[in-house]
Amino acid sequence: MPRITPARTDAFDPMPSHYVEPLPSQYDSLAGLLDREGCVQVASELLTATDPAHLQPVAAFWLNIDRFKQINDSLGHQAGDAVLAELAHRLALASGNQGHLARMGGDEFVLLVSDCSRAAAEHIARDLLAAMSQPLDIGTMRLYPSVSIGIALATPQDNARELLERADQTLVQAKRLGGAQYLFAGEDMQRGRLGKLLAREELEVEEALHKALENGGLSLHYQPILQVADGGLEAVEALMRCHCEGSVFPPSRFIPVAEKTGLIIRLGEWSLLTGARFVSRLAADGRRLKVAINVSRAQLTAPKFTQTLYAALACSNAPAELIELEITESLFMDSSDIVQRNIRAALEAGFPLAIDDFGTGYSCLASLKDLPAKKLKLDRAFITDLAHNPRSFAIAKAIVHLALDLGMNVVAEGVETAEQYEILSGMGATAIQGFYLARPMSDRQLDEWLAAREP
Amino acid sequence: MSAAQNDPVLPEQLDNQLEATLKEIGIPPRPAILEEISREMRNPDPDFNRVAQLISRDVSLAASFLKTANSPFYGYRHKARSVRDALIMLGLKVAARTVAGVILRHTLPSGPNMERFWDASDRTAQLSAWLVQKLGEQPDVHSDDAYTYGLFRDCGIPIMLRKFPNYPAILAEANRDPERPFTEVEEAYLPTNHALVGCLLAQSWWLPEATCLAIRHQHDFVLMRTGLQSLPSASRRLIALAQLAEWLLQRLTGLSATREWDKMGPACLAQLGLQEADLPALLEAAKAFLAEAYSED
Numbered sequence: 191m192p193r194i195t196p197a198r199t200d201a202f203d204p205m206p207s208h209y210v211e212p213l214p215s216q217y218d219s220l221a222g223l224l225d226r227e228g229c230v231q232v233a234s235e236l237l238t239a240t241d242p243a244h245l246q247p248v249a250a251f252w253l254n255i256d257r258f259k260q261i262n263d264s265l266g267h268q269a270g271d272a273v274l275a276e277l278a279h280r281l282a283l284a285s286g287n288q289g290h291l292a293r294m295g296g297d298e299f300v301l302l303v304s305d306c307s308r309a310a311a312e313h314i315a316r317d318l319l320a321a322m323s324q325p326l327d328i329g330t331m332r333l334y335p336s337v338s339i340g341i342a343l344a345t346p347q348d349n350a351r352e353l354l355e356r357a358d359q360t361l362v363q364a365k366r367l368g369g370a371q372y373l374f375a376g377e378d379m380q381r382g383r384l385g386k387l388l389a390r391e392e393l394e395v396e397e398a399l400h401k402a403l404e405n406g407g408l409s410l411h412y413q414p415i416l417q418v419a420d421g422g423l424e425a426v427e428a429l430m431r432c433h434c435e436g437s438v439f440p441p442s443r444f445i446p447v448a449e450k451t452g453l454i455i456r457l458g459e460w461s462l463l464t465g466a467r468f469v470s471r472l473a474a475d476g477r478r479l480k481v482a483i484n485v486s487r488a489q490l491t492a493p494k495f496t497q498t499l500y501a502a503l504a505c506s507n508a509p510a511e512l513i514e515l516e517i518t519e520s521l522f523m524d525s526s527d528i529v530q531r532n533i534r535a536a537l538e539a540g541f542p543l544a545i546d547d548f549g550t551g552y553s554c555l556a557s558l559k560d561l562p563a564k565k566l567k568l569d570r571a572f573i574t575d576l577a578h579n580p581r582s583f584a585i586a587k588a589i590v591h592l593a594l595d596l597g598m599n600v601v602a603e604g605v606e607t608a609e610q611y612e613i614l615s616g617m618g619a620t621a622i623q624g625f626y627l628a629r630p631m632s633d634r635q636l637d638e639w640l641a642a643r644e645p
Numbered sequence: 646m647s648a649a650q651n652d653p654v655l656p657e658q659l660d661n662q663l664e665a666t667l668k669e670i671g672i673p674p675r676p677a678i679l680e681e682i683s684r685e686m687r688n689p690d691p692d693f694n695r696v697a698q699l700i701s702r703d704v705s706l707a708a709s710f711l712k713t714a715n716s717p718f719y720g721y722r723h724k725a726r727s728v729r730d731a732l733i734m735l736g737l738k739v740a741a742r743t744v745a746g747v748i749l750r751h752t753l754p755s756g757p758n759m760e761r762f763w764d765a766s767d768r769t770a771q772l773s774a775w776l777v778q779k780l781g782e783q784p785d786v787h788s789d790d791a792y793t794y795g796l797f798r799d800c801g802i803p804i805m806l807r808k809f810p811n812y813p814a815i816l817a818e819a820n821r822d823p824e825r826p827f828t829e830v831e832e833a834y835l836p837t838n839h840a841l842v843g844c845l846l847a848q849s850w851w852l853p854e855a856t857c858l859a860i861r862h863q864h865d866f867v868l869m870r871t872g873l874q875s876l877p878s879a880s881r882r883l884i885a886l887a888q889l890a891e892w893l894l895q896r897l898t899g900l901s902a903t904r905e906w907d908k909m910g911p912a913c914l915a916q917l918g919l920q921e922a923d924l925p926a927l928l929e930a931a932k933a934f935l936a937e938a939y940s941e942d
Contacts, residue, residue: 313871320876320877324877403851403854404738404851404852404853404854405683405686405687405851406679406680406683406684406686406687406851407683407687433687434687435687435689436689456848456854456857459845459848460848460849463845463848463849464849467849494841496836497832497836497837497838497841498837498841498845500835500836500837501801501837501838501841501842501844501845502845504804504805504808504809504837504842505804505842505845505846505849507808539836
């Protein structure tokens with residue numbers, strides 16, 4: 191019969207109190223953890239011992255190490271085993287005596303916790319993510335590991351296998367969203383994109399990002415956006431660059447890695463403040479120029495997003511109306527409370543909003559009328575074959591006209607040829623951004639570019 | 646729209662509000678000298694002489710840098726006699742943070758009572774670094790980390806003072822509040838708080854992630870009490886060290902008592918593996934350390 195310890199009374203302890211000691215024989219001798227069979231058995235016992243009238247449900251956390259195969263493939267199995275052992279050790283430390291830990295084989299682990307509310311499960315998941323993502327030195331290489339977690343909370347009807355299966359399926363979804371995150375079963379609302387980078391390269395980019403954040407290796411480049419009507423400067427878009435040991439990484443290489451590892455929040459906050467300071471600096475020189483800054487999903491779903499916006503204003507003294515926040519279409523359409531609340535708060539703080547990459551998400555044109563943005567940026571995917579693909583032409587034209595009729599400005603991104611420029615200006619696009627008009631440039635280069643335009 | 650409306654280069658287009666904010670500029674972007682040191686650090690083959698020259702260009706900076714490098718809390722047996730000595734002794738990374746700490750004070754807006762604020766920050770920082778030595782180094786927190794954190798921890802306050810005229814009263818209320826987290830009191834009146842502002846500033850000065858997070862969560866006693874891993878252990882340790890240092894300083898000087906220790910003290914002691922009973926001896930030792938560290942002043 192499992193022994194049950196008394197509930198802890200510490201008001202600040204969100205951890206569940208119901209701790210059942212498993213039998214030693216069920217442990218995987220190598221890692222000192224339950225094996226697959228032991229896991230199912232303990233899950234059954236916990237489910238039986240849970241009285242839904244008095245206790246919170248049993249939670250199953252299914253964990254998998256992100257990119258473990260890549261670590262194995264690129265650094266060798268010995269390194270892979272060392273990583274596995276270290277992460278299993280951390281997992282044991284981080285989960286403490288909060289539950290039962292099992293190794294389901296390979297790099298898959300399960301943590302079972304009874305009497306676990308959704309909020310408690312979220313705390314535990316965050317804890318686990320943080321503990322597992324501490325850097326790890328393998329030989330001369332510093333790895334920044336991460337895990338994905340699928341979480342299932344038992345329903346009264348669940349048996350052990352159903353509960354574990356749901357956690358496993360949810361893990362697969364968490365992976366599909368890009369990894370380095372937890373997901374509750376039945377709460378998959380987002381679609382991420384999978385990193386397309388090669389194993390070794392991805393680890394290197396991640397290391398470069400960490401170094402850049404401590405050595406000042408990030409910079410913003412600014413790409414002018416010009417009005418079609420008179421060639422006037424509508425705004426500049428801030429684009430991040432990452433320099434490390436002589437190499438320059440473009441955003442297409444490091445942003446997906448930053449999104450996977452959670453570094454995207456710090457990168458986003460850094461660009462917000464740096465862009466805001468640039469606005470102030472230009473203003474001090476007598477130039478009133480709007481800077482457009484990208485906001486990521488991670489930022490918009492994080493607590494304190496609004497306070498961070500105001501903190502950037504306080505640090506930079508930039509007026510909010512000169513900092514345009516570019517938010518992707520799919521994020522605008524996100525129905526979750528926190529996203530919509532944060533978008534409203536940004537608007538109330540005076541930041542102009544732009545819908546970025548329009549046309550790539552699951553666009554519902556009807557909902558365009560409800561979005562609080564004054565500007566729509568047509569995705570470059572339509573621009574590339576505009577001149578040769580009548581379908582792209584038709585879609586681009588329809589979007590431009592609809593947005594104009596709704597009173598929005600339309601910016602076409604990625605314009606590289608005179609032909610594209612002519613077509614888009616003919617359609618009525620308000621402003622154009624792309625290599626055809628101006629490349630992204632450093633702040634100093636932009637100073638010169640601006641000076642050269644002055645009469 | 647007409648050309649005149651779009652043209653960004655006409656000063657007369659600046660509205661009054663913007664003109665007003667322009668006068669206040671002086672909030673610190675990262676000083677150029679730190680950019681230069683960073684550039685050397687990114688170089689696979691950094692040139693210490695060049696960095697030494699950069700620091701030595703500013704005599705008061707060089708003097709403060711040397712003094713800090715020779716502080717007892719670093720615990721070096723040898724004394725650096727030149728900026729270059731100090732660079733070799735500390736290494737570029739630590740040196741960059743030490744320089745950042747020295748410059749910070751002169752870069753942030755000053756105002757009435759700011760001298761006292763900075764003196765307290767400096768003493769807290771020194772005591773934090775000393776505590777690291779006293780309690781034993783941990784792999785994730787060294788003396789210089791604790792020193793830098795102590796200096797930067799409250800760097801949001803001068804910015805808030807500059808930005809929000811009613812901030813002194815809010816600060817006083819937050820200091821007195823026995824229950825709510827400090828930042829919650831700030832947010833009851835203002836759209837942001839000094840911990841977030843400080844974190845953004847620290848990020849833009851390229852301080853390490855653990856330090857930035859410790860600045861951001863310095864008043865989050867719930868996070869400290871629960872010991873949740875969502876805050877890295879290095880950050881929690883930094884928060885605990887500086888909080889204990891602040892308490893020691895307040896007990897020794899009797900100045901500007903806050904309620905932070907009531908809210909955070911037990912969690913900080915637990916984080917550092919200390920008991921209430923250890924405090925009297927620590928107070929005595931801290932008194933002796935401060936007397937030594939400030940003997941020249």
